[in-house]
Every structure is written in C-alpha cells, then in structure tokens.
Amino acid sequence: MSYVPPVELVTRMIDAGESKIFLSTRDTIVRSIMGGATLTIAAAFAVTVSVTTGMPLLGAVLFPVGFIMLYLLGYDLLTGVFVLAPLAWLDKRPGVTLGGVLRNWGLVFLGNFIGAFTIAVLMAIVVTYGFSTPPNEVGEAIGHIGEGRTVGYAEHGLAGMLTLFVRAVLCNWMVSTGVTLAMVSKDVTGKILAMWMPIMLFFFMGFEHSIVNMFLFPSGLLLGADFTIMDYLIWNEIPTVLGNLVGGLVFVALPLYTTYARTKAPRASTPRRQPRRGKSGIAAGMPVDDQTQQTPATAGV
Numbered sequence: 020m021s022y023v024p025p026v027e028l029v030t031r032m033i034d035a036g037e038s039k040i041f042l043s044t045r046d047t048i049v050r051s052i053m054g055g056a057t058l059t060i061a062a063a064f065a066v067t068v069s070v071t072t073g074m075p076l077l078g079a080v081l082f083p084v085g086f087i088m089l090y091l092l093g094y095d096l097l098t099g100v101f102v103l104a105p106l107a108w109l110d111k112r113p114g115v116t117l118g119g120v121l122r123n124w125g126l127v128f129l130g131n132f133i134g135a136f137t138i139a140v141l142m143a144i145v146v147t148y149g150f151s152t153p154p155n156e157v158g159e160a161i162g163h164i165g166e167g168r169t170v171g172y173a174e175h176g177l178a179g180m181l182t183l184f185v186r187a188v189l190c191n192w193m194v195s196t197g198v199t200l201a202m203v204s205k206d207v208t209g210k211i212l213a214m215w216m217p218i219m220l221f222f223f224m225g226f227e228h229s230i231v232n233m234f235l236f237p238s239g240l241l242l243g244a245d246f247t248i249m250d251y252l253i254w255n256e257i258p259t260v261l262g263n264l265v266g267g268l269v270f271v272a273l274p275l276y277t278t279y280a281r282t283k284a285p286r287a288s289t290p291r292r293q294p295r296r297g298k299s300g301i302a303a304g305m306p307v308d309d310q311t312q313q314t315p316a317t318a319g320v
Contacts, residue, residue, distance in 0.1 A: 020286045021205040029106075029279040031202045036103035038114045038117045039095065044126060047095065051130020052137075054094030059138040059234035061085020063161075065222065070160045079223030083215045085144075088216065090201045096230055098191045098200040101267040105234035106276055128260075135233035143241040149237040154242045162186075165239025165267075168227070169250040180258060183227060187262020188270075190226030210314070227259040 023031065039047070061084055069078030089096070104120045143149065146158035154162065172179035200213035223227065236251040 021209065023135040023203050025275070025279050028199065028202055028277050030105055031178075032199065032275070033106045033110045033112070033280065034090065034230065035202070036100075036105065037115060039100055039121050040104055040107055040115055042123075047123065047126040048130045048133075050093065050095045051097075052134040053092070054096045054127075055131035055134025055233065056138050057089040057092075057094060057134075058085045058096060059135045060142075060233055061088075062231045063082045063138065063142050063157075066160055066164075068158050070157050076223060078260050079149070079219050082222045083197075083218035084199060086218045087211050087214050090198070091207065093271045095127050095130070096198075097124065098132050098194045098228065098230065098267060100124060100127050101191065101264050102195040102198060102272045105268060106272055106280075109272075109276055111307040121318060131230045132233050135230055139234050139237040139241060139262050143238055145279055147242070156241045158238075159309035161235060162239045162244035164246045165236045165251070166246050168232070169236070169246040170253045173250065173254045180254075183258050184262040186225070187229070187259040188266035189224070190221050190228050190259075191263035191266035192270040193221035193226065194228060199271060199275070210312045227255070229256060229260065229263050232256060232259055235244055247294040 042050075061082055064085070065078035067078075068081055072078075079155035090099075100123055104123045107115045108117060108120050110138045110239055142161075143154075145160070146154045146161075168183075172183045175182065194217065196217040197214045200212050200217070203213050204210050236246075236255060239246065240248065240251070
C-alpha cells in the first residue's frame, strides 16, 4: 500500500480544492447529485440492515460502502468541499476567490439535495409498495429517526440545539477525515481501508450529517412521520450544515494546513565555531587539559 506523507497529502488536498472551484456548473451539479444519491442509498441500506438484523453495529460497519463508492468515482459531498475548497483560497491559488468557494458550496448543496431527495422518494415507494400500503418496518424506523432528531431536540430547547450542533461538528470531523484519508494512499485497497474507519465511527455514534439527513427527513415526511418541514429545517438541517462546516474547517482543514502547508522550512544547523588558536597552536580560551588533548603530539618539540 503506497503511503502519501502529510506534506504531500495537504498539497493534493489544495489541488483538489482548486479543481473543484474551477469545475463547470454542469459537472459540479451532476457529480453532486450522484454523490448525494450514492451516499443516501447506502444510508437506506444501513438502516435496512440494522432493522432486519437487530444489529445497529452491523449497519454502521456496512454504511461506508456508499462513501467509498462515491469518492472512488470522483463525486462530491458538501461535507467534503467544506474542507477542500477553502484550502485553495487559503493558499492563495491564482483565480481562487471567496466568491468561488461560496459558489462551489451552493452548487454542491443543491446537487446533494436533489440526489438525496430522489432516493427518499424512491425508497418511500419501495417501503409502501407505491404508497398503496402503510410503510414496512424499515419505513417506520426511518420515520422515527426523523421525529427523534427534530422534535426530540426541540423538547430540550437551547440544550437540544447545542447537542445537535456539537453532533454535527463531530460528524464532519470524522467525514472530512475520511475525505482526507481517501488521498493518503495511491492504490484502491489502501483508500478503502483508510476511508472506512472514520465513516463507520460517525454513523454508529449517531452524529449529524447534513446530506444523510437530506434523505432521512424527507423520507420521514413522505411516510407520515410526526414532524413538519419547519421542524426539519430549524431543528436539524440548518444547524447541521453550520456544524458540519465548523467541524471540517476547525478539526481538519486548518490544523493540516497550518502545520504542513504554512510551516517554514527547518533552519539549517549552525556550523560549530572553531576554537581560536594562539601563536603556539594551542586553542585559546580552553582548559589546559583540553588544550593538551587537542594539540598535536609534535607541539612544543
């Protein structure tokens, strides 16, 4: 497994951020739609595994397959570009502006939502036989997730909002680490192993991922869960997006950039000063014993 050291890794991240900012609107939207769809169908898969087996850990172990597929195919997630795009701006790459970063974020958000909402509709059809029957056990589980992560937070007021925000921060710390580790190896096996770990962690811990939520909550609304669109926006999606932004920047982008891209080259070691010698050839200012040891054997003859 070929390993990419951190200094080279950060350069690759900056290059990737620059390329995403200059990507055309069409390509950004297409890649973002497919990124959102791929990740969220994996979320549906993980929920299905957890419900049918009664083993949430198994669902978390298998969920990273979606993340791995989308990054191997070069698709985009908002949580990933929250880290990569700002690095190109911080590095002052030619032509990269704050406006370009914000444009990239907006397009990726839109594309991810389209992809996630599409999967939400398709899965709602699957678990209700085309809306002809009540949702099956998987559909009911998705609805309960939506209720618990909206009105469940609202019941605790500001403490609930703080908890939601912190879960979102922790989530994108892990997801952005997965994005970073996708570049830490040059072969497919190494990339898969490196990405798997942080993605499994965030899913099992119940952290808040804005793109996964773009699937879970519309699905819950389509399946008759007891919360509203405003509950979803105020008590989940908006705080989650902000928390994901903070988590990716503060815990991944800035530490890596500061210590590997902004660190100056190490100072060359200062040559050792040679002792000054007197007319006799004995080093001045040295103890007599040391002078004797460093004087040639023929000195004084």
